Amino acid sequence: MNPQPVGRPILVLALCALVGGGCVVMNDQRALALQAATARYESAIRWGYFETAYGFVDPALRKGKDLPALYKDLRLTGYEVVQQPLEEDKGKATQIVTIDYLHEDRQSMMTLTDRQVWQYDKDLKNWWLVSGLPSFK
Numbered sequence: 001m002n003p004q005p006v007g008r009p010i011l012v013l014a015l016c017a018l019v020g021g022g023c024v025v026m027n028d029q030r031a032l033a034l035q036a037a038t039a040r041y042e043s044a045i046r047w048g049y050f051e052t053a054y055g056f057v058d059p060a061l062r063k064g065k066d067l068p069a070l071y072k073d074l075r076l077t078g079y080e081v082v083q084q085p086l087e088e089d090k091g092k093a094t095q096i097v098t099i100d101y102l103h104e105d106r107q108s109m110m111t112l113t114d115r116q117v118w119q120y121d122k123d124l125k126n127w128w129l130v131s132g133l134p135s136f137k
Contacts, residue, residue, distance in 0.1 A: 030120060034085050034093055037118065037127040045099070046079045050133070058119065058128035073104045074136055082113070091120040093127070101136055112136065 037056065044052040050071040054062060078100030085095040095116045102109050117131040 029125075030091075031087075033125065034087075034118060034120070034127050038085055038095055038116075041116075041129065042079060042081070042097075045134075046076055048074070048076060050074070054133060056129045057132055058130045061130065061132060068133075070103075070136060071133075074101060075104055076101045077109065078111075085116075085118060091122065093118045093120075099134060103136075110137070 041053055041056045044050070044056070051067055054067045076099060078098070080098050081095065082098055083094075083096040085093040087093040095118065097114050097116065098111060099114055100109060100111050112134055114134040115131065116129060118127045119130045120127050
């Protein structure tokens with residue numbers, strides 16, 4: 001007979017209690033997929049590959065829409081994850097980041113807080129950004 005370890009479930013519940021009451025424990029595969037998606041998205045945004053970043057947006061939201069022209073003269077100078085992605089509902093997670101940027105034609109530094117909402121597509125086993133790209137003004 002193999003005794004079942006009780007430490008891990010207690011640790012997970014304790015972490016959920018610390019993070020917030022609405023925490024839902026993700027399975028490891030879905031959590032890793034979310035981590036990978038947010039990291040690839042961050043890299044695309046940081047390096048100014050906005051077409052690539054736009055590819056992370058839910059296909060239903062970008063259907064028939066091109067990347068807005070304002071992204072052509074945009075340069076990011078900082079991207080900081082303020083809150084790591086937390087799954088609030090099964091298959092939906094939120095991540096909060098701050099982004100420093102400037103429009104090259106204006107040369108004035110600006111900062112925004114981006115609340116990213118990610119939705120898991122269980123058929124494709126993929127996370128989609130359903131909140132859209134940040135609204136740089």
